[in-house]
Amino acid sequence: MQRTVTVIRGIKGIKDITPEQMPKWSVVEQTAHALAHSFGFHEIRIPVFEKTELYVHGIGGATDIVEKEMYTFPDKDGTSLTLRPEGTAGVVRAFIERGLKTYQPSRKLYYIGPMFRHERPQAGRLRQFHQFGVEFVGSVEPSADVEVITLLWRFFSALRLPGLSLELNSLGVLMDRQTYKKDLVAFLKTKEDLLCENCRRRVDANPLRALDCKVPRCREATTEAPYLTDFLSPSSKEHFDRVLQGLQALAIPYSINPRLVRGLDYYSMTTFEVSCSALGAQNAIGAGGRYDDLFETLGGTPTPAVGFAIGLDRVILALPEATLPAREPWIFVASFGEKGRPAGLSLLDSLRSKHVKADTDYNASTLKTLLRSADRLGAPYVVILGDDEVTNNQVILRNMATKEQENYPLDVASSAILSRLRFQQTRRNIN
């Protein structure tokens, strides 16, 4: 018989998170939840797909994301739908749809979930990736910017990520950018023959991006380009200064990068990005900024807001082993024989009902194979329960590391084991 069915593989750039990787994800997600809560943010779960127009209008039609990276498909009735490439547009849509006023307590929202972009995969870049993002809605105060950036920074600190740096810039308000753009374009035109092909196109399409180009010759050509920060209106400038002061007061280290330009159209005023030197080329690990015009763009009443998004897959890549918590103790039940087996099954159930993690291996039937299973599963304790034990109304509790064994009466075994584990636990905590 020849096997003709081909194995169905997963989709390119879309990965499983295996049980081995889950402890890291749990730590990261729990940290996100706990920290967001402590800052007064409320979780929101928005759909993973929306009408395509939401992203086109929200993110900007000329951005790479909208132009070539979206998973877009027609619904049965022809409506164009898109898997969300980022979270902010969806949150803002939900916010507007529900009405800001009746949504009072949740002016500070956060989300965790998968995003989708059709890019060529590489280290730290997937087609389905995961973001933790927050949106602080309804405040123009620089303190709101500071709070969001603080949360961003504290999140990475809590996870002890190495090699972090925070960069800030201010894009000013639309007016500032318009006057600046004129100057910048004029400057770029004088250097046009020095720029790369890409940047030459950018001069007209999106001149700000030319400053962000990584081609060395372009960097050189634009070293004397006018700085956007010099074109900020007095109020924009003051806002930025107060953000910087706020960060200094909280001892959050940053540097100002006048070339920092975000890839989404909706940003204004403060923008920021955290990169991690422990990663490869894709080292932007979290970024965000203010987007005071987005609500209006999406048909809502003008509402200021500031937020960030963190790439959790990249966080996982940079996460040091030391951040993982100690494993909880648990019991492997090694029961065998005609009488031992059923006694073991009820002991398993009894332990579990007392919230003691307990497991066994139904495929192993001899003490030898059971112990080997326990060893492979990394069980710290094994309960040995054979026919002899049942006859004598006892169980053996074996410490796998020390090989010490203790006997307990079978009929009270689960509670005896529970208190034994508690004793071990508290002793460990004291030490």
Add this chain to the structure above:
RNA sequence: GUGGGUGUAGCUCAGUUGGUUAGAGCGCCGGAUUGUGGAUCCGGAGGUCGCGGGUUCAAUUCCCGUCACUCACCCCA
């Protein structure tokens, strides 16, 4: 979308100027040890050499194509 690298056992990789039954380590299964795991020793199973075509008496090896994985560019988290 563009470029580079790599596809040989479950995993990490060797592989002879192209030549008979393609190897190692780790892992897995069994035994030494029929109520005590890890260690040691002994034995065993497991491979369309990514796929398709070409050159050749002969291809894992050379050529072409293709697919997959991967890194980088672009861009982004």
